[in-house]
Amino acid sequence: MTETTRTDVLIVGAGPVGLFAVFELGLFDMKCHLIDILDRPGGQCAELYPEKPIYDIPGWPSISAQGLVDKLLEQIAPFKPDFSYNRMVSSLEKLEDGSFRVTTDENEVFEAKVVVIAAGGGSFQPKRPPIPGIEPYEGKSVFYSVRRMEDFRGHDLVIVGGGDSALDWTLNLQPVAKSVTLVHRRPEFRAAPDSVNKMYAMQEMRQLEFQVGQVTGLTGADGQLSSATIKGPDGDVEVPCTRMLPFFGLTMKLGPIAEWGLNLHENLIPVDTEKFQTSVPGIFAVGDINWYPGKLKLILSGFHEVALMAQAAKRIISPGERIVFQYTTSSTSLQKKLGVSG
Amino acid sequence: MTKLTFIAHDGTHFDMDAENGSTVMENAIRNAVPGIEAECGGACACATCHVYVDEAWTAEVGEPEAMEEDMLDFAYDVQPNSRLSCQIKVRDALDGLVVRVPARQG
Numbered sequence: 402m403t404e405t406t407r408t409d410v411l412i413v414g415a416g417p418v419g420l421f422a423v424f425e426l427g428l429f430d431m432k433c434h435l436i437d438i439l440d441r442p443g444g445q446c447a448e449l450y451p452e453k454p455i456y457d458i459p460g461w462p463s464i465s466a467q468g469l470v471d472k473l474l475e476q477i478a479p480f481k482p483d484f485s486y487n488r489m490v491s492s493l494e495k496l497e498d499g500s501f502r503v504t505t506d507e508n509e510v511f512e513a514k515v516v517v518i519a520a521g522g523g524s525f526q527p528k529r530p531p532i533p534g535i536e537p538y539e540g541k542s543v544f545y546s547v548r549r550m551e552d553f554r555g556h557d558l559v560i561v562g563g564g565d566s567a568l569d570w571t572l573n574l575q576p577v578a579k580s581v582t583l584v585h586r587r588p589e590f591r592a593a594p595d596s597v598n599k600m601y602a603m604q605e606m607r608q609l610e611f612q613v614g615q616v617t618g619l620t621g622a623d624g625q626l627s628s629a630t631i632k633g634p635d636g637d638v639e640v641p642c643t644r645m646l647p648f649f650g651l652t653m654k655l656g657p658i659a660e661w662g663l664n665l666h667e668n669l670i671p672v673d674t675e676k677f678q679t680s681v682p683g684i685f686a687v688g689d690i691n692w693y694p695g696k697l698k699l700i701l702s703g704f705h706e707v708a709l710m711a712q713a714a715k716r717i718i719s720p721g722e723r724i725v726f727q728y729t730t731s732s733t734s735l736q737k738k739l740g741v742s743g
Numbered sequence: 744m745t746k747l748t749f750i751a752h753d754g755t756h757f758d759m760d761a762e763n764g765s766t767v768m769e770n771a772i773r774n775a776v777p778g779i780e781a782e783c784g785g786a787c788a789c790a791t792c793h794v795y796v797d798e799a800w801t802a803e804v805g806e807p808e809a810m811e812e813d814m815l816d817f818a819y820d821v822q823p824n825s826r827l828s829c830q831i832k833v834r835d836a837l838d839g840l841v842v843r844v845p846a847r848q849g
Contacts, residue, residue, distance in 0.1 A: 449783060449789075450783070450788045453786050453788075522782075528817065528849060562816070563813075563816050564816075585816070586815070586821055587812070587816075589809075591813045650817050652849070653782075
């Protein structure tokens with residue numbers, strides 16, 4: 402029997418808008434739990450462009466994306482949100498009492514009266530590499546992650562990519578695999594210099610092969626690879642390949658949320674502009690993932706959306722309770738929640 | 744104004760006047776050139792505005808910087824004349840620039 406985590410509001414996505422939702426919901430005493438597929442908060446800001454400055458956050462003429470995430474975490478700390486990282490939400494079910502049961506790909510169960518989808522461009526998933534005809538091999542002899550190193554024992558392994566994942570797995574799987582060929586478009590890598598040096602040293606000792614080039618073709622049958630064609634500076638090379646690990650970064654996909662029975666509009670979730678509620682009462686969508694006439698995918702728009710959403714969420718969680726509109730500047734009760742004195 | 748031409752993968756030409764200082768990608772989006780996705784909006788954080796610079800222009804356009812080279816690793820069928828169009832700024836010297844859109848982005 403899996404343990405169920407209960408919370409007032411389950412927030413899917415810990416990007417800037419999901420984080421700020423904790424603040425607005427917290428002012429109304431709602432406890433939040435955030436789930437994110439990444440291993441840390443910040444969403445695209447942390448994953449794609451942490452060092453890049455953002456110029457349209459009100460009050461910050463320039464702030465780095467990671468800097469904004471850090472400030473948001475500081476701002477929501479008084480509300481003590483819970484986080485579950487490295488998880489993707491999978492199914493959603495409406496319970497008899499009107500609350501929602503959400504499960505993750507790790508088979509955890511959450512129950513919440515309100516679900517807020519703040520999933521941005523969707524969940525980050527491994528990008529399919531630009532190799533023609535790769536689909537039939539996926540999950541059979543082409544994998545995008547390593548679950549068990551043993552699965553690669555005795556195989557002719559081709560690893561494609563030039564980042565840390567590609568280099569780390571090249572080094573880690575070399576003792577296990579029958580042969581390892583690393584394929585990268587150029588001799589420079591995006592990986593830790595130490596790993597790159599180790600790889601070149603092992604190549605010197607003929608413990609692995611490094612091919613400069615791009616994989617242009619695959620040979621095999623019934624999902625089982627036998628060789629790969631690599632187009633390099635000196636023409637095509639055929640290398641033995643019974644397992645392939647391509648590491649081409651991450652892309653964003655709506656994922657299982659698409660199966661939740663919400664109305665969709667070109668992979669976005671339509672909401673009203675009063676509550677930012679989806680077609681299912683109690684499920685809200687905020688930030689880049691929602692759609693309404695005039696929608697702008699701006700962080701500041703997401704901040705506005707969560708403030709209004711929080712009012713509607715409060716009405717669901719505490720029906721009949723009068724909602725008093727207050728300012729953090731002057732309200733002693735809000736200041737108490739924030740842990741500051743007026 | 745600087746003249747730019749995108750040649751889509753199906754051979755359609757898209758001619759446009761571009762403002763100096765804008766990026767080549769921004770002009771593709773503004774003119775709805777098919778095949779330029781620019782998912783990240785120009786942050787050099789994806790590789791979905793990949794173009795091939797016409798051979799006559801590669802010298803003038805120049806080479807990608809290290810960060811762009813890193814992103815190009817994620818692009819489809821990268822050639823020596825590959826660039827990310829969000830990293831090319833329009834200027835007078837590029838008047839008449841021709842770039843081609845690849846078969847697919849990533």
